[in-house]
Amino acid sequence: MNLCIGPITINYINSSLENPMLELSTHSLTKVANILFFDEPAGSGFSYAKSPEAYITNDTLTPIHMHQFIRKWLVDHSKFVNNPLYLGGDSYGGISVPMTIQEIYKGNEDGEEPHINFKGYILGNPLTDKHDSYNAKIEQAHRMSLISDKIYESVKKSCHREYQYVDPNNYRCIHDLQVVYECIKRIKVDNVLEPFCDPLNTSKSELLRIDLRSIDKTSIDIWSSDEDLTRWICYYKSAYIEAWANRRDVKEALHVSEVFNEIKWVSCNQSLTYNDGLLAKPSYKFNVMSTVAYHQEFSHKNCRALVYSGDHDLRVPYFSTLKWIESIDLLVMEYWRPWYVDEQVAGYTMKFSNHNYKLTFATVKGGSHTSPENRPEECFNMFIRWFDDVGFGGSDDDDVVTDRSKHICDKEG
Structure with missing residues (x-):
């Protein structure tokens, strides 16, 4: 469902809410990797549990579930067992992904089968120390x-x-x-x-009933006013995605259980609660405050890491991410310098190392909390360069764009 890095996106110009049109994404990460998307915890996306109690989870249980899924998936798809595996996530993935990596390392050390060929991880604007x-x-x-x-x-x-x-x-x-x-x-x-979106705006339902084909979307200036732009960013874009995801043929293609035909896919599920017999309570408990210690532990492993930050994010500021990276006492291999896409500065980067552990930090200039969404070309180039390990700090001569499929990755979101 992640339209930021996945193989398809919505063709907004030729779409309507009644008939969202798809098109292949130019900057899909599937050009370089086989990707598994997790809907975790149960209740997010089209994932579900078979009992109310099974929705009750927390930061500690989620990585255990993710680790179990990966091993079970590899058992069912044994041809991928030897492939290098990278784990990735954005935002709150900064909590769950490092903890899942620890579970993978522990499972491998305990001799659990199949052995996971873990090679590294990618984190975008990760919430690491709350x-x-x-x-x-x-x-x-x-x-x-x-x-x-x-x-x-x-x-x-x-x-x-x-x-x-x-x-x-x-x-x-x-x-x-x-x-x-x-x-x-x-x-x-x-x-x-970007424009501020008022969550209490009572006109949202009215806006979503507007036939977007009435707007002239063929002109060079697609949105004729700031008001149109605000409506688009706040309501229309998510409305298109939700309209597509809730089509019956889409649910059938995704093998969504018929039991859940009446359940609507939403961009952010705010209804994850359970009833203890007295009153409704949140089903997810946020019980981990920091995962910096996990990265400290990984710095003694043989693996690679890419940690990137959109520099226009107010939720997880880039310098707070750089602060915890510098706190784990790595050797600085490359100091702060620009990296480029099409001869333009796409952001800034540093490289760190500790023997067999290598960490690349990069900012995405103009990037949001989920940078692949508003800076897809820059992020696509960033991922390519990191996977191919061709260098981040130089000019466009460093660009190496390939069409291999030799990695298995997980992206949360």
């Missing part, structure tokens, strides 16, 4: 000119750089945080340059 990422939002807002120097210096001083766990008696800090909130409350956290 506390540090939360605190970094204030500095990111300042770096992006969303709050002034004066406001930033005041809140930094009054709160002592601690913005999550605030002393309720520190009235100055609370006041300064309220000032910050007023400055950024209508800023889209996933991409500070």
Whole structure:
């Protein structure tokens, strides 16, 4: 279902809500890898559990389930057992993916079969340390000119750089945080340059009933006004995807159980709850605060890592990611330098190493919280270069685009 890196996308120009049209993606990661997409935990995407209790899970159980699935899948598809495997994820995958990798290493060391030929991992804007990422939002807002120097210096001083766990008696800090909130409350956290989408906008259902074919989508300037652009980003794009995913023929092609024919696929399932006999409770417990220690452990393994960040993300700021990378005491092999696509700066990169462990960090210039979505060409080139290990810091001479299918990857999202 991930239209950011998968083989197909919506042809928005020629589509309507009644008939979403598909087209092959130019920048599909399937050009270089066989990809398995996880709908995890149960209840996300079209995944489901057979009992209400089975929906109850947490950060600790999810990696165990993912690890079990990978081994069972390899048993059923034994021709892929010897293929190098890379695990990947965006956003909250920064919690689940490293923990799954640890399960894989432990399973291999314990002699579990089949042996998984694990080679490395890819993480995009990963939530790795929840506390540090939360605190970094204030500095990111300042770096992006969303709050002034004066406001930033005041809140930094009054709160002592601690913005999550605030002393309720520190009235100055609370006041300064309220000032910050007023400055950024209508800023889209996933991409500070895109229009803010009001989740309480009561006109959404009305907007989705509009026949989009009435908009002139053949002109060079597709969207004639800022209002049209805002509607497109906030409502129309997800509406097209949901309309396609909920078609009966699509469900049949994906072998979705007929028992769930009336269940609608949604971009973000907010209804994952269970009933304990008294009241409804969230079915997922967020019980892991940081996975930095996992990366520290991996730094003594024989594997490769690519960690990238869209630099316009306010949710997981890029410098908070770079901060934990630098905290695991790796040797800097290449210092901060630009990398290019079509002779334009596509972002900046650094390389780290510890014997057989190699980590590449890269920013994606203009990238959002899910950079492959709004910077597909740049991210496609980034993935290609990393898989082929041809270098990140040079010019377009480094580009090596191949059409091999020799990897198995997992992408969350």
